[in-house]
Amino acid sequence: xxxxxxxxxxxxxxxxxxxxxxxxxxxxEGACARLKALPGALLPILHAVQEELxxxxxxxxxxxxxxxxxxxxxxxxxxxxxxxxxxxxxxxHVVHLCRAEACQALGASALxxxxxxxxxxxxxxxxxDGAVSLEPVYCLGNxxxxxSVMIDDQLQGRVSAQRFDALMAQARLPASKS
Amino acid sequence: MSAVxxxxxxxxxxxxxxxxxxxxxxxxxxxxxxxxxxxxxxGSRGLLWLEPLVEVEIRGQRVAYGPVGDHExxxxxxxxxxxxxxxxxxxxxxxxxxxxxxxxxxxxxxxxTFARAGITDPRSLNDYLALGGYRGLAAALxxxxxxxxxxxxxxxLRGRGGAAFPAGIKWQTVLKAAGAQKYIVCNADEGDxxxxxxxxxxxxxPFVLIEGMTIAALATGATRGYIYLRWExxxxxRALEAAIAAAYAANYLGENIQGSGSRFDLEVRMGxxxxxxxxxxxxxxxxxxxxxxxxxxxxxxxxxxxxxxxTVINNVITFASVPIILDLGAAxxxxxxxxxxxxxxxxxxxxxxxxxxxxxxAFGLTLRELLYEYGGGxxxxxxxxxxxxxGPLGAYLPASQxxxxxxxxxxxxxxxxxxxxxxxxxxDSVDMAAQARYAMEFCxxxxxxxxxxxxxxxxxxxxxIDRLVAGENASKQEALLRDLCETLTLGSLCALGGLTxxxxxxxxxxxxxxxxxxxxxxxxx
Numbered sequence: 001x002x003x004x005x006x007x008x009x010x011x012x013x014x015x016x017x018x019x020x021x022x023x024x025x026x027x028x029e030g031a032c033a034r035l036k037a038l039p040g041a042l043l044p045i046l047h048a049v050q051e052e053l054x055x056x057x058x059x060x061x062x063x064x065x066x067x068x069x070x071x072x073x074x075x076x077x078x079x080x081x082x083x084x085x086x087x088x089x090x091x092x093h094v095v096h097l098c099r100a101e102a103c104q105a106l107g108a109s110a111l112x113x114x115x116x117x118x119x120x121x122x123x124x125x126x127x128x129d130g131a132v133s134l135e136p137v138y139c140l141g142n143x144x145x146x147x148s149v150m151i152d153d154q155l156q157g158r159v160s161a162q163r164f165d166a167l168m169a170q171a172r173l174p175a176s177k178s
Numbered sequence: 179m180s181a182v183x184x185x186x187x188x189x190x191x192x193x194x195x196x197x198x199x200x201x202x203x204x205x206x207x208x209x210x211x212x213x214x215x216x217x218x219x220x221g222s223r224g225l226l227w228l229e230p231l232v233e234v235e236i237r238g239q240r241v242a243y244g245p246v247g248d249h250e251x252x253x254x255x256x257x258x259x260x261x262x263x264x265x266x267x268x269x270x271x272x273x274x275x276x277x278x279x280x281x282x283x284x285x286x287x288x289x290x291t292f293a294r295a296g297i298t299d300p301r302s303l304n305d306y307l308a309l310g311g312y313r314g315l316a317a318a319l320x321x322x323x324x325x326x327x328x329x330x331x332x333x334x335l336r337g338r339g340g341a342a343f344p345a346g347i348k349w350q351t352v353l354k355a356a357g358a359q360k361y362i363v364c365n366a367d368e369g370d371x372x373x374x375x376x377x378x379x380x381x382x383x384p385f386v387l388i389e390g391m392t393i394a395a396l397a398t399g400a401t402r403g404y405i406y407l408r409w410e411x412x413x414x415x416r417a418l419e420a421a422i423a424a425a426y427a428a429n430y431l432g433e434n435i436q437g438s439g440s441r442f443d444l445e446v447r448m449g450x451x452x453x454x455x456x457x458x459x460x461x462x463x464x465x466x467x468x469x470x471x472x473x474x475x476x477x478x479x480x481x482x483x484x485x486x487x488x489t490v491i492n493n494v495i496t497f498a499s500v501p502i503i504l505d506l507g508a509a510x511x512x513x514x515x516x517x518x519x520x521x522x523x524x525x526x527x528x529x530x531x532x533x534x535x536x537x538x539x540a541f542g543l544t545l546r547e548l549l550y551e552y553g554g555g556x557x558x559x560x561x562x563x564x565x566x567x568x569g570p571l572g573a574y575l576p577a578s579q580x581x582x583x584x585x586x587x588x589x590x591x592x593x594x595x596x597x598x599x600x601x602x603x604x605x606d607s608v609d610m611a612a613q614a615r616y617a618m619e620f621c622x623x624x625x626x627x628x629x630x631x632x633x634x635x636x637x638x639x640x641x642x643i644d645r646l647v648a649g650e651n652a653s654k655q656e657a658l659l660r661d662l663c664e665t666l667t668l669g670s671l672c673a674l675g676g677l678t679x680x681x682x683x684x685x686x687x688x689x690x691x692x693x694x695x696x697x698x699x700x701x702x703x
Binding site for chain 2: 043
């Protein structure tokens with residue numbers, strides 16, 4: 001008696017994601033194993049991967065696609081749709097600077113210019129010492145106490161240029177790796 | 179003698195201006211002075227310009243001090259704030275504000291949905307129960323589903339996310355729809371700039387949201403729920419997950435809730451930075467693990483929502499308003515409000531405002547009363563030139579429209595919208611052409627890409643505004659911009675493309691002088 005053949009997925013490459021380091025691979029496979037039974041598991045998996053690795057590596061895409069039985073295009077489409085998922089390694093700290101109207105009313109544009117000038121980077125860039133990445137964000141929900149930034153997951157309000165510099169100096173202290 | 183209770187908010191806004199440091203300083207100073215205190219991390223009262231707002235409970239009354247920086251803590255102890263020496267909270271210290279409930283900003287509000295926020299420790303189910311929590315659910319458990327729905331309908335509650343669709347009608351559709359599995363989905367993707375009521379409620383009183391969703395489940399026969407939360411709210415995530423765990427442990431979630439035989443399971447799912455996922459069909463796509471692209475309607479989510487099943491999808495404040503409706507009765511809730519806008523709306527005063535914060539009042543108050551009597555004018559001290567109500571897709575209103583009452587229909591009548599109740603204030607240094615340009619830029623950044631006018635028209639809109647402001651054949655550019663806005667309005671499936679014309683055209687219509695060259699001298703010069 002023959003049992004029905006399980007559906008086989010033929011990967012495009014014999015071994016997807018072979019460029020990943022072993023630890024990265026383990027993190028991605030771990031997240032998939034832990035979460036893939038959830039309905040709508042893709043976003044929770046991507047969050048888990050980014051939380052652990054700081055990014056969703058390009059090479060993770062075929063691996064996740066295989067685990068969820070999705071196409072590479074589907075997974076890539078989701079990763080690239082959402083602003084939060086990053087495919088390039090950022091700095092030790094990620095600074096999200098609010099560009100939305102309530103912060104604009106209190107000088108967010110000037111703060112943005114100051115941040116870019118003082119860090120020497122544009123949005124999506126990382127400082128040369130690898131300490132800080134700068135990202136735009138559209139509302140942090142701190143609209144009565146703007147301008148606001150979020151450093152890793154800590155919200156900061158009433159951020160003047162001086163306070164921004166102080167926060168950045170603090171973030172650069174060796175002990176401040178969150 | 180029992181320990182003095184001292185409250186320091188754990189709300190993200192309070193923490194953003196140093197509440198953690200203040201709390202740590204209070205604990206350290208009390209240790210140093212060998213005083214027995216109980217430090218409670220409560221939600222925020224919503225008087226955000228006074229954060230960190232420290233409260234001391236003396237003989238059952240809470241007195242407030244604010245804003246209290248960590249460097250001021252030793253001075254407060256010196257003035258005797260923790261020993262009752264400053265019991266009226268008026269005498270000894272310049273930061274003393276008197277009894278919290280007597281602060282006019284708070285006293286004049288009508289807090290129904292936010293009745294407990296700022297009072298309790300948000301992680302304490304006992305606090306929640308002690309202050310009337312789960313009375314709405316208890317009432318609902320005695321009612322057949324159709325009666326719960328009828329009660330929500332009779333209350334006049336309309337969707338607080340912005341679209342203002344009657345909640346009871348939506349629930350009725352789900353109740354009547356056939357489906358092997360029904361879902362309750364909470365839209366906690368509060369992306370509108372100027373809004374933070376969802377965040378404050380989830381951080382300050384998460385159990386009321388859980389209770390509201392549980393009542394929705396009983397009313398419609400749903401057994402599974404999701405809270406779709408934006409990633410920008412990590413504090414709300416922690417608060418919700420702690421509250422959900424506590425609700426499971428006390429049998430307010432899970433199987434056989436409070437012996438009723440009904441089941442409801444609830445979990446938090448995180449968004450990933452996409453404004454469009456606040457649109458209900460995009461949100462459902464995202465929950466299903468896909469790109470957050472807008473769906474065609476019909477079918478309505480109430481008929482074919484999450485994974486094609488009947489789904490109630492409502493905003494945080496909508497669900498959180500349900501327990502008090504069931505507790506007090508629909509008739510009582512319905513007494514608040516004006517016209518077809520019933521109940522209360524938690525408004526949010528934001529941007530360049532002196533007294534920014536949360537103001538929950540019955541519909542009917544005018545914008546002017548909010549801006550001046552609550553808000554106290556601008557933070558900068560300059561005149562208010564424009565306010566944007568209803569988020570990035572809301573109209574910019576000039577001073578001549580400040581007498582508009584807070585009422586869904588009254589705002590629609592002036593080509594505006596109340597939306598989620600966010601009010602962003604700008605002083606006279608604002609460049610309205612730059613705000614119009616930003617509205618188009620925002621639409622371009624956040625468009626899901628499904629509809630061509632939104633995906634491409636928004637980028638063209640930025641270019642047209644640039645040429646208009648540069649004075650290149652201005653009358654032709656203006657005609658082109660108006661035509662483009664009409665195309666966006668009529669040719670987009672959802673509110674993002676459909677409403678971007680509101681901020682753009684309101685800026686152009688009410689502040690045309692900002693679009694002509696040479697531009698008026700900027701007030702900041």
